[in-house]
Amino acid sequence: MADASSAPELSPTQVAILTAYCELIEEVGTDDVSFRLIALRAGVGERTVFRYYPTRVDLLLATSAWIERTIFTRQESDSIFDVPIAIHEAMEAYDRRPELAHVVAETAMRGVNGSEPAPHRDRFDALLRAEVPSLSEPERRLLVAALCHLDSSATWVTMRREVGMHGRDIADAARWAAESQLDPIRAAS
Amino acid sequence: MVEKPVDTEAAILESAVALLRERTFEDITYLDLAEAAAVSERTIYRRFPTRSHLLEALARWIESQQFPLPQIRTPEEFRAAVRERFRAYERAPGCAFVAARGASLSPTMESAPTPLARAVFAMLTTAAPTLNSRDTQRIAATAQYFASPIFWARMRTGFDMNADETFEAFDRAMSRAMAIVPQVSWAS
Numbered sequence: 001m002a003d004a005s006s007a008p009e010l011s012p013t014q015v016a017i018l019t020a021y022c023e024l025i026e027e028v029g030t031d032d033v034s035f036r037l038i039a040l041r042a043g044v045g046e047r048t049v050f051r052y053y054p055t056r057v058d059l060l061l062a063t064s065a066w067i068e069r070t071i072f073t074r075q076e077s078d079s080i081f082d083v084p085i086a087i088h089e090a091m092e093a094y095d096r097r098p099e100l101a102h103v104v105a106e107t108a109m110r111g112v113n114g115s116e117p118a119p120h121r122d123r124f125d126a127l128l129r130a131e132v133p134s135l136s137e138p139e140r141r142l143l144v145a146a147l148c149h150l151d152s153s154a155t156w157v158t159m160r161r162e163v164g165m166h167g168r169d170i171a172d173a174a175r176w177a178a179e180s181q182l183d184p185i186r187a188a189s
Numbered sequence: 190m191v192e193k194p195v196d197t198e199a200a201i202l203e204s205a206v207a208l209l210r211e212r213t214f215e216d217i218t219y220l221d222l223a224e225a226a227a228v229s230e231r232t233i234y235r236r237f238p239t240r241s242h243l244l245e246a247l248a249r250w251i252e253s254q255q256f257p258l259p260q261i262r263t264p265e266e267f268r269a270a271v272r273e274r275f276r277a278y279e280r281a282p283g284c285a286f287v288a289a290r291g292a293s294l295s296p297t298m299e300s301a302p303t304p305l306a307r308a309v310f311a312m313l314t315t316a317a318p319t320l321n322s323r324d325t326q327r328i329a330a331t332a333q334y335f336a337s338p339i340f341w342a343r344m345r346t347g348f349d350m351n352a353d354e355t356f357e358a359f360d361r362a363m364s365r366a367m368a369i370v371p372q373v374s375w376a377s
Contacts, residue, residue, distance in 0.1 A: 029239070029241065029295065030241065030295075031239035031240055031241045032239060057215060098295070099295055102293060102294055102295040105293035105339075106290050106293040106294055108293075108343070109286065109289040109290045109292075109293050109339060109342050109343075110286065110290060111282075111286050111342065111345075111346055112346065113213070113215075114346070116347070117342070117343045117346045117347035118343060118347030118348065121347065121348075141348070142357065142358050142361045142362075143361075145343075145344060145347075145348050145350070145358045146335075146358060146361065146362040146365075148343070148347065149334070149335070149340055149343055149344075149362075150334075152343075154293055154334075154339045154343070155334060157292070157293050158292065158330075158333065158334045158337055158339060159330045159333075159334065161292065161296055161300050162292065162300075162302065162303045162305070162306045162333055162334075162337070163302055163306045163326075163329065163330045163333050164300075164301065164302045164306070165326070165330060169326065170330075172323075172327070173326065173327045173330045173331065176327045176331075177327065177330070177331040177334075177362075177366060180331075180365045180366045180368065180369070181362060181365050181366075183365065183368070184365060184368075
């Protein structure tokens with residue numbers, strides 16, 4: 001139930017296009033996929049793809065949002081102290097679909113022209129207000145920022161690419177890092 | 190394998206950096222690059238078969254040329270280096286976003302731990318030699334991730350933070366991760 005409220009209603013044609021693009025990304029990467037190939041795979045005309053997604057960036061952002069909603073879905077945490085477990089599970093999911101994890105990570109790094117870089121911000125903030133009311137506003141802001149950063153596919157990408165870690169080690173380290181952020185406020189909750 | 194004189198590649202990447210001051214990576218075409226670097230468009234395609242190749246190489250070039258890393262031997266030096274990095278990113282946001290994007294891409298070539306990741310790991314093993322290897326790896330991975338241009342980019346677009354606020358968020362996150370090695374002072 002990840003932000004279902006903000007999800008746009010998609011037509012079956014759009015779903016077909018986004019599904020086709022996802023498949024092709026996993027087969028050949030994001031760069032070498034032409035609109036013609038996507039149209040062919042989706043069983044629609046190339047003009048239909050352009051009508052819904054006039055540019056490659058439009059298509060990529062829609063696809064990235066679609067991937068987050070349908071493939072990297074997760075149970076919303078009921079407590080801020082469940083977030084490390086959710087992060088662990090998310091890392092395992094990214095590990096199963098690496099190409100899609102990269103797409104989601106990259107589109108979030110495009111600044112104002114990209115996707116939402118901290119989708120769980122409001123949720124984390126609300127949980128902290130309810131569970132740890134003694135936390136000051138600046139403290140809460142820094143903690144929400146750290147947790148949002150850890151709860152993203154970029155964690156998986158960085159630990160794999162930049163640090164050279166794999167699979168379980170990444171899930172373990174990401175969960176550990178989130179726990180370490182929460183440890184000091186456990187007593188206050 | 191195509192022969193690969195390094196200076197052609199450097200000229201292309203340098204031209205891309207110059208173009209990034211006026212427009213985004215999306216708006217830089219191979220033809221623009223060819224004109225700016227005074228090479229043929231074909232040459233660019235030979236070096237960078239896809240835009241992902243270009244973005245990845247450009248990110249690496251930017252990190253090493255625009256944001257070079259100083260010596261990092263102690264936690265103090267690491268903190269100082271990160272603060273300076275975030276400030277440098279803020280002075281050249283176009284380049285910093287490209288560095289963040291390039292670091293997020295599916296790698297087109299074999300990737301090894303980056304200079305920063307290696308430096309952080311070495312700093313940590315020197316500062317806390319008795320720490321077990323799993324905790325060392327966890328802290329090093331956390332440090333690398335919070336020191337990255339990705340963190341800067343997320344704090345800027347998602348939280349409206351400037352360089353110094355981003356450093357504060359980094360510092361807070363790191364002091365918590367370092368709490369398991371009380372014998373090493375994170376911030377004096």
